[in-house]
């Protein structure tokens with residue numbers, strides 16, 4: 001797994017599913033100014049707020065393959081593991097990067113725990129499938145960085 005930083009501003013990112021996990025990732029994507037499209041029959045209140053304020057576009061229905069058109073990156077985060085895997089397989093065929101929610105080790109990418117310390121410093125940590133460990137280590141590194149390591 002190669003850590004990279006993606007410049008997402010203005011790029012079309014598709015999130016399939018709008019539950020708890022999708023919601024957290026949508027916020028992360030919006031922080032990077034990605035153009036976020038969401039497809040889900042049911043959306044939680046936070047996603048609905050983001051739709052009302054025009055920050056994301058929601059198609060309130062089940063996934064269709066044409067939803068992938070134009071996407072650089074896809075988050076397959078529905079409640080159906082079979083559908084998430086099927087979306088990832090189509091993405092592989094189409095050479096679109098896809099994160100499978102709920103099956104990290106079958107996924108071609110995953111999210112690293114990260115915090116922006118200041119305008120010029122971001123700390124990111126991968127703990128290879130252990131998000132709680134990654135989060136703890138990031139917090140420790142942020143504390144060190146704030147003490148003045150340049």
Ligand SMILES: C[C@@]1(CC(=O)O)c2cc3[nH]c(cc4nc(cc5[nH]c(cc(n2)[C@H]1CCC(=O)O)[C@@](C)(CC(=O)O)[C@@H]5CCC(=O)O)C(CC(=O)O)=C4CCC(=O)O)c(CCC(=O)O)c3CC(=O)O
Pocket residue numbers: 020021024025028099100101102103104105109110111112113114125126127128129130131132134135
């Ligand atoms: C492997 C990885 C793949 C991926 O990217 O999906 C993955 C996998 C899984 N996470 C699970 C649960 C939770 N994950 C979080 C939170 C975060 N998870 C994130 C990353 C990753 N999570 C990738 C690891 C990257 C690496 O190690 O390099 C962060 C960094 C980024 C983000 O999610 O935005 C963010 C840190 C928060 C921060 O930075 O503040 C919380 C909430 C919390 O702890 O606050 C919960 C519990 C509550 C809930 O259910 O929501 C489960 C279900 C099983 C289980 O409970 O263990 C799986 C298993 C699976 O999916 O296979």
Ligand SMILES: NC(=O)C1=CN([C@@H]2O[C@H](COP(=O)(O)OP(=O)(O)OC[C@H]3O[C@@H](n4cnc5c(N)ncnc54)[C@H](O)[C@@H]3O)[C@@H](O)[C@H]2O)C=CC1
Pocket residue numbers: 016017018019020021022039040041042043044061062063077078079080081083084101102103
């Ligand atoms: N990586 C991570 O951090 C974690 C991943 N997961 C996994 O992420 C996935 C989602 O989990 P939650 O957000 O908790 O689920 P949830 O039940 O809160 O939300 C599921 C969403 O999927 C949508 N959905 C259902 N069928 C769909 C279809 N055909 N097309 C489009 N959308 C559809 C629903 O409308 C809903 O918005 C699960 O596979 C779960 O195992 C769960 C916990 C943490």
